[in-house]
Amino acid sequence: MxxxxxxxxxxxxxxxxxxxxxxxxxxxxxxxxxxxxxxxxxxxxxxxxxNAVAQSLKARQTHTIGLIVTTIADPFVGRVVRGIEAAAQDAGFGLLLSVSNNDPEQEIAAMEIFHRRRVDGLIIAAARLSAAQADRASRITIPTVLINPQAETPYEHFHTLAVNDYSGAQMATRYLLALGHRAIGYIGAGNRPGSNRARLSGYRDALRAAGVAPQDAWVRIAPADHRYHSDDVSDGQALLPDVLAADVSAIFCYNDMLAVGVTLACRERGITIPEQLSIMGFDDIELAAYVTPALSTIHQPKLRLGQMAMEMLLRLLKNESVENTVLPTELVVRESTVQRAICGT
Amino acid sequence: MxxxxxxxxxxxxxxxxxxxxxxxxxxxxxxxxxxxxxxxxxxxxxxxxxNAVAQSLKARQTHTIGLIVTTIADPFVGRVVRGIEAAAQDAGFGLLLSVSNNDPEQEIAAMEIFHRRRVDGLIIAAARLSAAQADRASRITIPTVLINPQAETPYEHFHTLAVNDYSGAQMATRYLLALGHRAIGYIGAGNRPGSNRARLSGYRDALRAAGVAPQDAWVRIAPADHRYHSDDVSDGQALLPDVLAADVSAIFCYNDMLAVGVTLACRERGITIPEQLSIMGFDDIELAAYVTPALSTIHQPKLRLGQMAMEMLLRLLKNESVENTVLPTELVVRESTVQRAICGT
DNA sequence: TTGATTTATGCACACGTGAACATTGTACCC
DNA sequence: GGGTACAATGTTCACGTGTGCATAAATCAA
The missing domain is CATH 1.10.260 (434 Repressor (Amino-terminal Domain))
Incomplete structure (x- = not known):
């Protein structure tokens, strides 16, 4: 040193x-x-x-929390991390950062490394760990908060904080229905199985509640092995034709990046938004307000998500009770959606 | 623990x-x-x-590097951090993250905290520390690499890695000149004094070299006390009218976010891009390809910047020789720039 | 058999800090 | 003056790991 x-x-x-x-x-x-x-x-x-190292050894706590995200270059993740970082700094905690590339194996490996480093707590965004990592994960008894966990079968002994994917998707779909759309497509992300499933359910249930029978042809899901953030845009571009072929007048996308991909593909094909096709995203990343047309979307409280995750973790460290929490979303109407009536029935 | x-x-x-x-x-x-x-x-x-803490104490090294960025929610920063993270992971180093909010005081405070934690090395992106922090900084003798340092008077005993702001700005300006533009505006960022000055110089020198006398009325710089990334967009919006008043046919913006702000303001005012006004950005963040019209810009090798910073630091830790480095930029032509001839002289 | 060499293991200490307990000195009370 | 209370400081150990040195057993050479 x-x-x-x-x-x-x-x-x-x-x-x-x-x-x-x-x-x-x-x-x-x-x-x-x-x-x-x-x-x-x-x-x-x-x-x-x-020497904080010596102090940590003596005190048996490092005042450090480990943070695992899928990638740091994703604007959604960036906002969440900002919330975490601010809360951590306020509480006098350091932040050890690691990246999983949306790979369960890398995720559990990062957890083990953080365990060796004796972090006091762990926050995992979009956690993918599942049954395959169960035994290794169970050895790690660090207080942990999962943000928007993606496993199909959630772990009982982790605490979770999530956004209400289901109701957000319902909100988006109801809004499109209210605009007069009936044939509404969905483009999903297979590499976030948890949220994707919840959003798909919300979408389908909203359709049914409005008396519209969901059609499989309206739905396309991007491959689960696409690991990188940047894949979203190209997936949106690639999947648009399939969904268009089903003759939809609106498309609800799993997130804003997919919606951007869809928008780009529309431009190439000469399809005007929103006149010929309405598009909705999800997340409300900064970008959504800057593209043309500005994207209607479902707002996730990203900063708050990070801040709350850290607060939950701090309560865990103080042995205070912690409730798993689900945050609500908000509908944000911009320019990419319009009354179905306008384009003629 | x-x-x-x-x-x-x-x-x-x-x-x-x-x-x-x-x-x-x-x-x-x-x-x-x-x-x-x-x-x-x-x-x-x-x-x-x-127990890595005990090992660190004994071995007198933590296998950890401290990373200080202005904010983590900035897409430019996100890419750089991704490069750093990947290189750090490959080398078996952990990454301790801190945020300065573009405030020299917070920056030096973060350095001191990292010093207590005995990080092996330090990477600071867009470092702001200057004479005011000189005494405190000099106490910290940790191997340090600065990425795109912003101080007007660089420190001798830090190593630096930067992108060639000057030649990038020249490149952008020359390109606009080549398109036939003569009255070319510049919208800058006062909170990154180093790069801003370099880009402004490049812009002015390119004009002069083409026989165009730079006019002060063409140039507007956003206030230095705007600390947050999101301020860039609103600054772009706010400064457009001033520059337009000087009757320019093209504007070179300090970065893509400012250019986006300019684009939004143009839309509000009914000014079409690129027909009535050509816009150039700088950075080539992901967003630049997704806005409409897609933004012509100067590409910074962001991932490479992060990766190289980490490599330089690793060499420092091995006591190998390290050269300060300046990376080249590239011109990226998209849709926001066009021949001056088209709008008639 | 004896001494030298090798092999396998234990002991004691160090890293830098903090805390329980011990020690010294001082003032006070009866 | 002797005991007590208290203030100020020192001694020792612990946190968990790794290493230099010592030790013990075993092997080998002569």
Whole structure:
């Protein structure tokens, strides 16, 4: 390491025991005020910086939380991490970052590494771990909060914080129905099985509730092995033709990036949005407001999601009770959706 | 901490000394093969996980690097961090993340916290620290790489990696000149003084080289106290009228987000891009390809920037020689720029 | 058999800090 | 003056790991 100056060095220089220095620097009333200020002064002069590693070893806690995300380059993830980081900093916790590339194996590997580093807590966004990692995961007994977990079978002993995918999808679909659309497509993301399933259900149930029978031809799901964020756009482009072939007048997309892909594909094919086709996204990333036409979407409280995850974790660390939480979404109407009537029935 | 099982526990269970266990787990040839495998087996059964904190204390290195960025929600930063993260993971290093909000005070505070935590190295993106933090910074002797440093007076004892702002700006301006534009505006970002100045110089020099006298009325710089990424868009919107008033036919923006703001403002005012006004950005963030019209811009190798920063740092840690580096940019032509001739002279 | 060499393991200490307990000195009370 | 209370500081140990040195057993050479 870098700074070799320890409390022992200071003790030697001041001809006292290292304990006295330790106490003086922590402003312990056990040390006389005179000696205390004197030692603090000396420490400053000598350029002493406490060794947090040693403190962690002694105190058996690192004041660090491990954060695992699928990728850091995703704008959605970026906002969530910002919320986490702010809350962590306020609480005096450091943030150890790792990336899973949406791969359960890399995810559990990151958990194990964080375990070795003795992080006090763990936050995993879009957790993928499932039965295949059950045994390895069960060895890791670190307080953990999962944000928008994606496993089909959730783990009981983790705490979760999620956005209400189901009701968000219902909201989007109802809105399109209210605009007069009947044949409404859905383009999903197979690599987020949990949310995708919930959104698909919300979509289908909303259709049924409106007396519209869901058609399989209206639905396309991007391959589950597409791991990267950037795949969303190309998947949207690739899947549009299939859904269009089913003669839909509106498409609800799993997220905004897919919707952007759809928008680009429409432009190539000369399809005007929203006149010929209405598009809805999900997430409400910053980008949604900047594309043309600005994207109607379902807002996820991303900053809040991160902040709450950290707050839940802090409560866990204090052994306070923690409830799994589901946050509501909001409908955001912009320019990519329009009355069905306008394009003629 | 969590897992109370130490090598001493294993030693007790196997009735050997903890030294033997330590050696066995590290596959030391000093321990007989039989005992070695036996102890490794036992460790696995007992669910032993090495304590990296203790190892760090002993080894006097943490295998951790501290990363300070202005904000994590910025798409440019996201890509750079992704490059850093990947390289760090490959090298077996952890990544401790902190955010400065583009505030020199928060930046130096983060450095000090990382110093306490004894990170092996430090990467700072868009570093703002300047003379005001000189004394505090000089106490921190951790190997450090600055990415795109923003201080007007660079520090000698830090290593830097930057993109060639000056030549990138020249490239952009020359391209607009080549399209026939003469009155070319510049909208800058006062909160990144370093790059902004370099890009402004490149822009002005390119104009002069083409025989065009730079006009102050063509240039507007967003306030330096705007700290957040999201301010870029609104700054672009706010500054457009001033530059338009100077009767320019093209605008070169400090970055893509400002260009997006300009684009939005143009739409509100009924100005069509690129027919009535050509727009160039800088950075080539993902968004640039998705807006309408797709943004012509200067490409920064963001992933490579992060990756190289980490590689430079690793070389520093191995006491190998490291050269400060400047990476080239590339011109990316999309749809927001067009021949001046088209709109008639 | 004896001494030298090799093999396998234990002991003691160090990393830097913090805390329980021990020690010294001082003032106070009866 | 002797005991007690308290203030200020030192001693020792612990956190979990790794390493230099010592030790013990075993092998080998002569």
């Amino acid at each position: 870098n700074n070799p100056i320890s409390i022992r060095d200071i003790a030697r220089a001041a001809d006292v025991s290292h304990t006295t220095v330790s106490r003086a620097l922590r402003d312990s009333p056990l040390i006389s005020l005179e000696v205390r200020t004197q030692l603090q002064q000396l420490a400053r002069e000598m350029g002493y910086t406490p | 969590n897992n109370p099982i130490s090598i001493r526990d294993i030693a007790r269970a196997a009735d050997v000394s903890h030294t033997t266990v330590s050696r066995a787990l590290r596959d030391s040839p000093l321990i007989s093969l039989e005992v070695r495998t036996q102890l490794q087996q036992l460790a696995r059964e007992m669910g032993y996980t090495p």
